[in-house]
Amino acid sequence: QVQLQESGPGLVKPSQTLSLTCTVSGGSISSGSYYWSWIRQPAGKGLEWIGRIYTSGSTNYNPSLKSRVTISVDTSKNQFSLKLNSVTAADTAVYYCARDLGYPNTDSWGQGTLVTVSS
Amino acid sequence: DIQMTQSPSSLSASVGDRVTITCRASQSITSYLNWYQQKPGKAPKLLIYAASSLQSGVPSRFSGSGSGTDFTLTISSLLPEDFATYYCQQSYNTPLTFGGGTKVEIK
Numbered sequence: 001q002v003q004l005q006e007s008g009p010g011l012v013k014p015s016q017t018l019s020l021t022c023t024v025s026g027g028s029i030s031s032g033s034y035y036w037s038w039i040r041q042p043a044g045k046g047l048e049w050i051g052r053i054y055t056s057g058s059t060n061y062n063p064s065l066k067s068r069v070t071i072s073v074d075t076s077k078n079q080f081s082l083k084l085n086s087v088t089a090a091d092t093a094v095y096y097c098a099r100d101l102g103y104p105n106t107d108s109w110g111q112g113t114l115v116t117v118s119s
Numbered sequence: 120d121i122q123m124t125q126s127p128s129s130l131s132a133s134v135g136d137r138v139t140i141t142c143r144a145s146q147s148i149t150s151y152l153n154w155y156q157q158k159p160g161k162a163p164k165l166l167i168y169a170a171s172s173l174q175s176g177v178p179s180r181f182s183g184s185g186s187g188t189d190f191t192l193t194i195s196s197l198l199p200e201d202f203a204t205y206y207c208q209q210s211y212n213t214p215l216t217f218g219g220g221t222k223v224e225i226k
Binding site: 098 | 120151153155161162163165169172174175206208213215216217218219220
């Protein structure tokens, strides 16, 4: 049973870069064929898909964030990461990492981590 | 981007009620539609994939239907643990998009 855990700073200053890591346990991030995604949810609001990276390394990003987002994989650490630059208060949200959104039996989510953008 | 519109945005219901939530896509997504349940402070949980297939371990009181642009999630008889927010999500193409959510509250 794969498990995902987000980690990173809970507070980021405006204009700086938000950096989060998702550690995968219970399986290798580089084995099989999976999509590894980042999703965020502002307090009291809905879910927004940020982007994903495939096992091969190819990426897809939400056009609304594409100019500021980078998702990468570190197979040696069994992790994948999110970098969002030039953050503003509008980027304050709970950030989730997930595997294979909507795929039967492989859809898995981390517990989420709150990131606040404030000076 | 494919826009997903859910209705209602909230509803009040009693234990034992039959509840129906609808989701409409801005273009055809064939059957690439998933339903999630989210409880406060928790990550979303997949209930239904491919519009009508029940995720393993999900109770049979949950069902999904539809294709093309119009979809429905039905809870046949509401239990106390079903009070939550429900989201539809299309996986037809990227960017993956979610509906705005339907909060099911206790009447």
